[in-house]
Amino acid sequence: MHKQTAHIKENPAQRIKAKLALIPVLLGLGVTGVLLYNEFNPRAFDVINFTWKSALWLMLAWLFMVGRDLGYTLRLMILSDGKFRFWKALRVIMLWEFTSAITPSAIGGTSVAIVYVNKEGLNLGHSSALVMITSFLDELYFVVMFPLLVLLAGYHGLFDIGTTNSxxxxxxxxxxxxxxxxxxxxxxxxxxxxFNPRGLKWLLLLIFKLPFLRRWKHGANRAGSDIINSSKEYRNKPTSFWVKVVLASFLSWSSRFLVVNALLMAFFSIEHNLLIFARQLVMWIMMLVSPTPGGSGFAEFVFTRYLSEFIPVDAALIVPVSVAMALLWRLVTYYPYLFLGSIIFPRWVRRHFIK
Structure with missing residues (x-):
């Protein structure tokens, strides 16, 4: 008999290699290097002074990163009905973030996340439903917060960046x-x-009719049936359950965006913190179109153009200082996941796929 967890027999993660982490690193550092080379000004070092205040704000930036991962981990523990303990949930999150970091932003790590969750002990249908719920909660944050922040920060504050109308x-x-x-x-x-999980199953089967996915159509059919059953479970969850997962999502995403505020406050006197927070939401939405892994290169470039005006330095120093801050931002929020993932991922693959 097969195990009840209905593990995936093939390895959909086999095309993911830890050495792929080198690609976004080279892209990100390459773009940063070009920007610094073109705009280098030695006076930029004079305006970035490290003080005790800087240390406190940098520590707060790292705490926001902890809040980001803590929110994700708690949410996964709740959605798995306690089947995932803290360290198991954290391991899945690290794998998920690593996959997101080495794939284009439009793809992200969601497709492979089902494999991670399934291999850690949930059946395929529950894994699919759980990942879809997390996707729903993530996008719900943007759907709610974007119009709210446009209202609070104003259209001109978000989109008028002192450049051309175009x-x-x-x-x-x-x-x-x-x-x-x-x-x-x-x-x-x-x-x-x-409302209609059978319709979602139909959509899933339609997708798996594509030529390069057709060989997994039987697994998709089974997963669709499991999704229908899991959907019934989630629909019957009490209000307190949804309040917890929404708050965990809010903690994670808000912590993610507050990192930049803390990094800027570490070296400069910043006044428009709400606007900086709001612009990061817009940046994240724009990164959907980035074809590079984890938005590498694109993210650094957008940072220097979209957030540089909040750095209170002379006009001649804006670009080199903002490039330096963009590099620091990525060192705190992006590269750690590449480093940790390149260690955890090969071990995880060996344990679950290589006998």
């Missing part, structure tokens, strides 16, 4: 497209998971 229009266009995609996905998941 640049503002392009930023607005990217944001509207990204927001529309997220809203459409949220509506699809709400309808499929809570």
């Amino acid at each position: 640049m503002a229009k392009e930023l607005l266009t990217f944001s509207i497209i990204g927001y529309s995609l997220k809203l459409a996905w949220v509506i699809t998941l709400v309808y499929g998971l809570f």
Whole structure:
């Protein structure tokens, strides 16, 4: 007899190699290096002074990173109905973040996350439903927060970045497209998971009719049936359950965006913290179009163009200082996942796939 957990027999993660982490590192450092080379000014070192205040704010930035992962981990523990203890949930999150870091932003780690969750002990249907719920919660944060922050920060504050009118229009266009995609996905998941799971199964089977996915169609059919059963479980969850997972999601995403505020406060006197926070939300939506792994290169470039005006230095120093801050931001929020993932991932693959 097969195990009840219905583990995936083939290895959908086999194309993921730890050495792929080198690609986003080279891309990110390459773009940063080019920007620094073109705009290098030795006076930039004079305005970045490390003090006790800097140490405290940098420590707070790391605490926000802890909050980001803690929120994700707690949410996974709740969604798994306690089947995942803290360290197991944290391991899955680290694997998930690593996959997101080495794949294009539009793809992310969600598709492989089902494999991670399934191999850690949940059946395939429960794993699929859990990952879809996390996707729903992540996108719900954007769907709710984006219009709220536009209202609070104002249209001009978010999209008028002191450049041409066409640049503002392009930023607005990217944001509207990204927001529309997220809203459409949220509506699809709400309808499929809570109202018509059979329709979601039909969509899943339709996707697995594609030539390069067809060989997994039987597994998709079984997963679709399991999703229907898991959907019934989630629909019957009490209000307290949903309050907990929404709060965990809010903790994670808000902590993620507050890192930049803390990093800037470590070296400068910053006044427009709400606007900086709001612009990061727009940056994240724009990164949906990035074809590079984890938005490498694109993220650093957008940071220097979209957040540089909040750095209170002379105009001649804006670009080199903002490039340095962009590199620090990625060192805190991105590269640690590449480093940890490149250690954890090969061991995880050997334990679950290589006998």
